[in-house]
Amino acid sequence: MTSVATDPHPTRFREAERRGRNISRALLRLARISHEIDESCMERIRTALTERDELGADLAEAMRLSPGDPDRVAHHQVAAALRDAPHRASDLPPALERFMDELTAVPEWVDWDRIERGAATFRYLGRNANDVLLQLSLIGGYRFGGPADLLVLTGGLGGDNTLRRLAETQKWTHAVTRAGGLRPGAEGWRLTVHVRAMHALVNSRFEPRWDSERWGLPINQADQAGTLGLFDATVILGCLGLGVPLNRRQRDDLMHLWRYVGWLMGVDPDFLTDEESVRHRMNYHILLSAGKQTQAGRDLARAAVDAQRMRDFGHRSAVVERLHRRYEHARTLSMLTAFLGPSGMRDLGLPARLPWALVLALAGNTFRYRVLGALPGGRRRAGERGAHAQERVLASTFRDRPAEVGELPEAHIDRRA
Numbered sequence: 001m002t003s004v005a006t007d008p009h010p011t012r013f014r015e016a017e018r019r020g021r022n023i024s025r026a027l028l029r030l031a032r033i034s035h036e037i038d039e040s041c042m043e044r045i046r047t048a049l050t051e052r053d054e055l056g057a058d059l060a061e062a063m064r065l066s067p068g069d070p071d072r073v074a075h076h077q078v079a080a081a082l083r084d085a086p087h088r089a090s091d092l093p094p095a096l097e098r099f100m101d102e103l104t105a106v107p108e109w110v111d112w113d114r115i116e117r118g119a120a121t122f123r124y125l126g127r128n129a130n131d132v133l134l135q136l137s138l139i140g141g142y143r144f145g146g147p148a149d150l151l152v153l154t155g156g157l158g159g160d161n162t163l164r165r166l167a168e169t170q171k172w173t174h175a176v177t178r179a180g181g182l183r184p185g186a187e188g189w190r191l192t193v194h195v196r197a198m199h200a201l202v203n204s205r206f207e208p209r210w211d212s213e214r215w216g217l218p219i220n221q222a223d224q225a226g227t228l229g230l231f232d233a234t235v236i237l238g239c240l241g242l243g244v245p246l247n248r249r250q251r252d253d254l255m256h257l258w259r260y261v262g263w264l265m266g267v268d269p270d271f272l273t274d275e276e277s278v279r280h281r282m283n284y285h286i287l288l289s290a291g292k293q294t295q296a297g298r299d300l301a302r303a304a305v306d307a308q309r310m311r312d313f314g315h316r317s318a319v320v321e322r323l324h325r326r327y328e329h330a331r332t333l334s335m336l337t338a339f340l341g342p343s344g345m346r347d348l349g350l351p352a353r354l355p356w357a358l359v360l361a362l363a364g365n366t367f368r369y370r371v372l373g374a375l376p377g378g379r380r381r382a383g384e385r386g387a388h389a390q391e392r393v394l395a396s397t398f399r400d401r402p403a404e405v406g407e408l409p410e411a412h413i414d415r416r417a
Helices: 017-023 025-031 039-048 054-063 075-084 094-104 112-125 127-141 147-153 160-176 187-209 221-231 233-241 248-265 276-289 295-310 318-348 356-374 378-398
Strands: 002-004 051-053
Touching: 017 025, 017 276, 025 233, 025 276, 039 221, 039 276, 051 054, 051 187, 051 221, 054 075, 054 094, 054 187, 075 094, 075 187, 094 187, 112 127, 112 233, 112 248, 112 378, 127 160, 127 221, 127 233, 127 295, 127 318, 127 356, 127 378, 147 187, 147 221, 147 295, 160 187, 160 295, 160 378, 187 248, 221 233, 221 248, 221 276, 233 248, 233 276, 248 276, 295 318, 318 356, 356 378
Parallel strands: none
Antiparallel strands: 002 051
């Protein structure tokens, strides 16, 4: 359920449509979708810029109540409710009870066999999924104003903090794509619901000082739909482009998994789908509606690339460790150039590099998936190798810290009489 803010038409909407058309050319070609614009879809995106997750907003409002108010929800109550799920205490505050009731009730359309196959497909993708999510989805997403500006405002920049933010996203992605990870009460489910509560608190905290006339709500339904599209259909296209073979059932199951994740995150049903072609059409229209490049996006992109020099690969030799970090930094720039092109790199203020990393990825994936994968048991071993590769990436980003997602932000308690 969503709620509409006061301004129905943020100025960012369609302000850079020509630029969006240029960026979307590769999507149109690879996804084989029409360039025709569906104005009803554009109108839905426009209104979604001013819509929030109402269930989450109710929880955030209850967390802002003064101590002693019987309806107040405390941080420790949210943590306990997530820890105990799907079981629940009988004395939860009303807003938290509604929140947990909604999210522990699995929608009828959820097919657990498909979700487990979708999770297995994500693991099968191995490091390729991490590459697409970091370079094409995350850093590529910094080419548009709004979400990047909010991330800077909430503290997404700055040395080790950048690496921590990247690691937290990888930890969440890792959790939702492990076997059984999305069952109510499992780690992936808990982290997803945690992130939903975190988004609601960010909206509550920053909306009073956020330029809603320019951007819409801080975390709005249009941006959430765009983010979901970066995790499902964009990962599929990106991995296909890196030479990973995916059959139709694998692609459909992966879409189904992320549809349920989107539902848990509070994405409006209008933007939930497990049909890849429908998501590509949505992504196309979201690109056309997107705002201009901002300095915040450039700063975030540079910080994300530089963070690759801070990863810990566990080598005993300091020299080897240093060389590995330099390699990952160079590889990221090379892969980014392959994904975004020279113009995309200019938008982000990043140096373009020869796409040698794409050549290496194509060669490696051809051997792993098409040669080794054709042997008896090859697909199973590819999934095992892929899962191990994802675990190594996760370990390198958390360095010497435990792999976890950040705590809920403070609710800024409202002490009005």
